[in-house]
Amino acid sequence: MDVSVSCPSVFWNFLIFLPFFLGLFLLGATKGFLVLPFSISVLSIGNTAVLLGLWPAHVLGTYYGLVRTKQLGPVLKVVLFLVLPVPLILFLALGVAGSILVGLGYGFFTPLVATFEAVREGREDKFIHCFVDGVWDTIKGSCTVVRDFTDFCYHSYFSYLKDFLKEPPPESQPYEIKVLDLPGCVVVGILGVLLDVPLFTCVAIAKSPFMLLRGWRRLLQDLIGREGPFLETVCVPVAGLAVLCWPLVVVIAILSAMLSSIFIGLYAAVVVYQESSIQYGLAYIIAVVAQFDEYTNDLIYLREGSCLPSQASLSQKDRIYN
Known part of the structure; x- marks a missing residue:
C-alpha cells in the first residue's frame, strides 16, 4: 500500500515516541543487568559441572563403543581411535565457553x-508487566536449560551409544575408509582452512559497510513507508531495537562467516575422499569462496555474480584440460 508521508509528521512522531522507546530500553537493560548474574551463574556453573562430571564417562563410553561396534571396519576404527581426543577435548572446551556465552546473552536479552x-x-x-515480565521467566528458563542439557548428556548420549552398538543386519557391510586417499584428504583439508578462512573473512569485512548502510536504509524506509510505525505502540520496540542492534547484527555476520569458513574449508577433505581426486578438492576451495561472494552480493543487493572463478567455470576448464 502506497501511503504518502510528510517528513514533518514523521519527524514529529519520532520526537514524541523516542523518549518512550528509550525509557523501555533503559528499563529492560536494568532488568537484564539485575538478572544477568544469576542467569550466567546457573548456566555456566551448572552446565560446566555436568560437562566435567560426565566427560570421563563420555570418553570411556565412546572408546568402548568404538571397540565393540561391528558397524565400522578395522582401519576406520584405528583412524577414529587416534583422532577422537580432538573432538572430545573440543566438546568440553566449547561446552564450557558456550555455557558462559549463552548465560550472558540469555540473562540480558530475555528481560530486555x-x-x-x-x-x-x-x-x-x-505498566506492571513492564517491570515484572522477563525476570522470573529468565530465572526459571536458566534452570530449564541446565536440566535439558543434563538430560542430553546423561540420557540421550548413552542412548545414541546403545543404538550404535546394536548388531547390524547380516547383509550390511561395515563402513571402511580408503587409506590411500587419507594423505590427500589431510593436505587438502588443511589447505582449505588456510585459504578459505582469510578469504571468507576478507569478503565479509569488505561487504560489511554495504550491509550496515543498506540495512539501516531499508529499516528507515520500512519505518517511513508504514506512515510512521511510531504511531503504533507495538512497532516502537521492534523498530527501535532493529535500528540500534543492526551494527551488532553486522558484527555477528562477520564472526559467523569466519567460524563457518573453518568447517567449509575442512569439507574439502570430504570432497577429495568422495571423488578420489585432489583436483576436485582444490577446485572446491576456490569455488566455495566464489559462491559465498555471490551469495553476499544477492543478500545486500549488489551486482550479480562474482569476480572469482565459480564451480561451473572450473568444471568447464577441467573438461577442456582433459
Missing part, C-alpha cells in the same frame, strides 16, 4: 525483549 513485549496491543496492566 520481555519489556518491549509487555506493551503489545491487547495486553492488560502494561
